[in-house]
Amino acid sequence: MNNSESTIRPANYRLLKSLNKNTVLNLIRTDGPISGAALAKITGMRPATVQNILKNLENKGLVVKVGTGLPTKMGGRPPTLWEICGNYGYVIGIQLEINEIRAVLVNLKSQVISEFQIIYDTFHSLADIEKKIILVIKNILKNTNIDEHCLLGIGIGVSGLVDINQGIILKTSLLCQSSVPVYLERSLRKYYDIPIYIENDANAAALAEKWFGARKDVEHFIFALAIIDKDVFGIGYGLLLKNDIYRGANMFAGETTSYDLTIKKILVDHCHYTEKQLFDGYGYIDVDKLHIHDLVRAIESGNPVVRCFFAYVGKLIAHELSSAINLLDPQMIVIGGDIARAKEHILGPINTVLNNDGLLVAERHVRIVESSLPGNSVSLGAASIILQNILSPGL
Numbered sequence: 001m002n003n004s005e006s007t008i009r010p011a012n013y014r015l016l017k018s019l020n021k022n023t024v025l026n027l028i029r030t031d032g033p034i035s036g037a038a039l040a041k042i043t044g045m046r047p048a049t050v051q052n053i054l055k056n057l058e059n060k061g062l063v064v065k066v067g068t069g070l071p072t073k074m075g076g077r078p079p080t081l082w083e084i085c086g087n088y089g090y091v092i093g094i095q096l097e098i099n100e101i102r103a104v105l106v107n108l109k110s111q112v113i114s115e116f117q118i119i120y121d122t123f124h125s126l127a128d129i130e131k132k133i134i135l136v137i138k139n140i141l142k143n144t145n146i147d148e149h150c151l152l153g154i155g156i157g158v159s160g161l162v163d164i165n166q167g168i169i170l171k172t173s174l175l176c177q178s179s180v181p182v183y184l185e186r187s188l189r190k191y192y193d194i195p196i197y198i199e200n201d202a203n204a205a206a207l208a209e210k211w212f213g214a215r216k217d218v219e220h221f222i223f224a225l226a227i228i229d230k231d232v233f234g235i236g237y238g239l240l241l242k243n244d245i246y247r248g249a250n251m252f253a254g255e256t257t258s259y260d261l262t263i264k265k266i267l268v269d270h271c272h273y274t275e276k277q278l279f280d281g282y283g284y285i286d287v288d289k290l291h292i293h294d295l296v297r298a299i300e301s302g303n304p305v306v307r308c309f310f311a312y313v314g315k316l317i318a319h320e321l322s323s324a325i326n327l328l329d330p331q332m333i334v335i336g337g338d339i340a341r342a343k344e345h346i347l348g349p350i351n352t353v354l355n356n357d358g359l360l361v362a363e364r365h366v367r368i369v370e371s372s373l374p375g376n377s378v379s380l381g382a383a384s385i386i387l388q389n390i391l392s393p394g395l
Helices: 003-031 036-043 047-059 126-144 184-188 201-211 263-270 275-279 292-299 304-328 338-342 344-356 377-391
Strands: 063-068 080-084 090-097 100-107 112-119 151-158 161-163 168-171 196-200 221-228 233-241 332-336 367-370
Touching: 003 036, 003 047, 003 080, 003 377, 036 047, 036 080, 047 063, 090 126, 090 201, 090 377, 100 126, 100 377, 112 126, 126 151, 126 184, 151 184, 151 201, 151 377, 161 196, 168 184, 184 196, 196 201, 196 377, 201 221, 201 233, 201 332, 201 377, 221 304, 221 338, 221 377, 233 304, 263 304, 292 304, 292 338, 304 332, 304 338, 304 344, 332 338, 332 344, 338 344, 344 367
Parallel strands: 090 151, 151 196, 221 332, 332 367
Antiparallel strands: 063 080, 090 100, 100 112, 161 168, 221 233
16 A cells, blocks of 8 residues: 555545435435444445444434334344434524515424414615514524524525525515615624525425425426515526535526516406406405415305416416426426415416417426425525535535
């Protein structure tokens, strides 16, 4: 053995040990409760190596024994089963959106412990954002009697351009242009000495589908996050390619231009809106204060104006998606945001336009589905960033 080999071996050995630990921990997360023997078989590691890793993880409090499995065919002792220790710590995932903040508290087993949200008029400055985030964190911890010292990290999803490495919001519709860039991670670090990650909302939503949702086995999909309310309409893409978020050279991949549209404008200009048509049987609602939730509820009645609204929005989304589908060739498109709660009423128009207007290459077989986490995809995705860094770093 020459000198160069001997000098690099310790570093390689430490790296290998770290990768082995991460592999075992991630398998316990995805397949637990699981035995040491099963872990050794899946990973190809020696049983003694796996047992040493399990002992180390148990000593750190990351995994716990949860009983025994079935005896082997040879009649040996039943194997010990292991799983992630949920109360090792907690993470908070937050979604910042226009007029609303949503938050989830999640334990290390990826179980949602609590949800919390507040409604507000508008953000005026970084100090205003900071104040409201702290309020949300204090409330969700108070509601669950969990001490702040048990927090492992905070993830935040926000619409717009985000420098994830520096925790800076470079551009967002939440604030006027003169108020950006927003050094949000640095601002919050004055109060919380734990990992804090800022992520684009569509990317966070895509991560949530992979970590919490029904897309664990899909390697290539596009998460189309549609945001529409009384002030704005925009679509952002979270691009999950080969099981990882594609961000582009400057981390801005998936951003699109917002439409000069609002709920009211679509109803009035494209659907011949009248108050009687829309709210017959529902009572009077000021159209200027109309929320997408109101339209989702009304669609079940078969109201023609509301059906027109979703058909029009579906057509816009379909035209946006066609180029992305032809360019990236995904297995699946996931429609997210509150609009996904309309289910077939939004998916139907999207599929119709894509299939009938020749927008896609004929041979493509792309499934269009609604998000399996329509209300909390962004906040759960923000939480998953912290969990991923703890449970499967480097994988």
